[in-house]
Amino acid sequence: MIKKQNFMNYKIKKRKKSFVKDELLKEKVRAGRNRTITLSKNEINSLKQKLVVLSKKCGVSTIENKTINQDLRDVIKYLPENFVDLLFIDPPYNLNKNFNSNIFKEMSAAEYENWLDSWLNPLRKILKPTASVYICGDWKSSSAIFRVMLKYFIVRNRITWEREKGRGAKTNWKNCSEDIWFGTVSNKYTFNPDAVMLKRKVLAPYRDTNGQPKDWQQEENGIFRLTHPSNLWTNLTIPFWSMSENTDHPTQKPEKLLAKIMLASSNKNDFIFDPFLGVGTTSVVAKKLGRKYSGVEIDELYGCLTEKRLEIANKDTSIQGYVEGVFWERNSLGDQKVKNGKRNNSKQAEDLFAYTLKNGEL
Ligand SMILES: C[S@@+](CC[C@H](N)C(=O)[O-])C[C@H]1O[C@@H](n2cnc3c(N)ncnc32)[C@H](O)[C@@H]1O
Numbered sequence: 001m002i003k004k005q006n007f008m009n010y011k012i013k014k015r016k017k018s019f020v021k022d023e024l025l026k027e028k029v030r031a032g033r034n035r036t037i038t039l040s041k042n043e044i045n046s047l048k049q050k051l052v053v054l055s056k057k058c059g060v061s062t063i064e065n066k067t068i069n070q071d072l073r074d075v076i077k078y079l080p081e082n083f084v085d086l087l088f089i090d091p092p093y094n095l096n097k098n099f100n101s102n103i104f105k106e107m108s109a110a111e112y113e114n115w116l117d118s119w120l121n122p123l124r125k126i127l128k129p130t131a132s133v134y135i136c137g138d139w140k141s142s143s144a145i146f147r148v149m150l151k152y153f154i155v156r157n158r159i160t161w162e163r164e165k166g167r168g169a170k171t172n173w174k175n176c177s178e179d180i181w182f183g184t185v186s187n188k189y190t191f192n193p194d195a196v197m198l199k200r201k202v203l204a205p206y207r208d209t210n211g212q213p214k215d216w217q218q219e220e221n222g223i224f225r226l227t228h229p230s231n232l233w234t235n236l237t238i239p240f241w242s243m244s245e246n247t248d249h250p251t252q253k254p255e256k257l258l259a260k261i262m263l264a265s266s267n268k269n270d271f272i273f274d275p276f277l278g279v280g281t282t283s284v285v286a287k288k289l290g291r292k293y294s295g296v297e298i299d300e301l302y303g304c305l306t307e308k309r310l311e312i313a314n315k316d317t318s319i320q321g322y323v324e325g326v327f328w329e330r331n332s333l334g335d336q337k338v339k340n341g342k343r344n345n346s347k348q349a350e351d352l353f354a355y356t357l358k359n360g361e362l
Contacts, residue, residue, distance in 0.1 A: 035244045037312070039304055047304040054078040060271070063294040067283065069303040072275050072296045076122045084126045085190070085270035086291075088261060089284050090253055091116070094144070094213040096168075097250065101299045113144035119275065120148055124185075126273060132190065132265040133183045136253070142179045153183030161233035161257065180261070195263040197226040199326040200237070220289040226326060229260065235321065235329050243320065247305050249279040258285035266291055280306025288317040 030036065039047070051069035052062070059347050061085045068075055084287050092104035094112040107115065120135075127133070133153055137145045142158075151157050159180040168174045202223040206214045216225040238256050239246040258281050266272060268290040274282035277295030279302050286293035287310060321328050 013248060030241070034240050034241045036246045037244075037305060037308060038248070038270050039301070039308060043170060043308065044301065044304050048300055050307045051300065051303045056325055063313065064271075064292050065283075065287070066294055067277060067280065067303045067306045068294065068296045069298070069300055070296060071298050072119055075296050079126050081122075081125045083129055083271055084273040085128055085131055086262065086266040086272045087123070087127060087131060087133045088258065088272060089120075089134065089276060090251070090274070090278065090282075091141075091276050093138045093251075094141045095138075099250065099299060100301055109140075112141060113148060116144055116206050117151070118147045120152065123275060124152055127185050129186050130188050131169075131185045131192065133185070134261055134265070135181045135183075136178060137181070138175065140177050142181070145179075145181050149183045153185060154187065155181060155183045157182045157231050159231045159233060161236055182265075190265055190267060192264055192267070193228050195227045195325075196260050197228050199213040199328050200225050200227055201329070204344050229264075230328070233257070233260070235327060237321070244316075245281075245284075245309075245320065247279045247309075249302060249305070251281055253281045255281055255285050255288075255319045255323075256327070258320045259284055259289065259322050260327065262286060262289055262291060276308060278302055280309050284309045284313050285319065287313045288319060 011291060012235045048069075050067070052066045053070055054062075054068060054075055055078070057078050058080060060080050063079070092099065094105050094106055094109070095104070123264065133149070135145050135149060146155065146158070160177050161180065163176055163178050202216045205216050205223045208214050213223075216223050236257050237243070237282045239252050239254055246252070262272060262285055269292065271292045272282060272286045272292075273293070274295035275298040277283065280295065280297075283293040283295055283306055295306075
């Protein structure tokens, strides 16, 4: 019998403010090509003015395109109802993890399931009847997520994505994958497969009986096919130091991952909500793709990094690996770099170049 763990006492440990500040403001020595987004003291002071704190029930316009800097436990009761088209959730996984001002403590699988339930159940009120819900987890959290989602949603799929940045272990398999559970509130929901086509190089270019290409087209730099995406995603790169989207957040998701989900499960001007916003990947991608957004993040510095990334997105709307309406495979730098006989010097190509150099995959 597990002890009932309610919403108000789950194990999140606050760290002493003075310690957090010292850690954050310490100048790190970074390599020349390092493009990690950082904040100066002045930037923190100015960006934190943009963060929203709720103390009473609010309307949608109060939180639209804003970052709520609060504990989710204190916020749900103040959120409006029935306004979200897509809920993307990347909660702390069931691991000991340091998130700057708070540490998430590993618990038993049953306690973790209770913890998920404690905020997912009340959060349902923000969803439209046509909304979709995605929840991320690793192998340890995944079954708890599935069970809780089954209670409240129609579970439609589990996406597994290759997370190539895992650490090796002497007594276990290296952990190189994560799951994202996909569910909907009802049978009426948005799904746009044509918006998330994958561009693949064709090794065996078959022709039909009339000699016409079978589902492929000849381009300047090879033969390609556009294919529908499956629930196995192997073309993502975890942000790292030479990518322009990178921050020092320990579990930042790739923009490309959010782009795939948003393009498939929302339309322009839809409202996307993220209750564990981190450094704002969801908000940034929503902005780049013309969606409305809001999210909750307990840590002030992460909230400020979100605001800085949103400012950068005013000028740069590119998403690494998503070019001209299609998602490219990993290791396709050579193909992306040549277009109409010209080299592609875009930010995406540069990011990919940095990645391929690092991984020796050129
Ligand atoms: C897995 S991370 C999300 C990362 C995010 N997807 C990104 O790409 O930046 C989870 C985040 O939840 C935040 N968090 C943890 N407990 C919270 C709470 N009770 N309320 C709001 N945020 C919380 C942590 O500070 C952390 O940044």
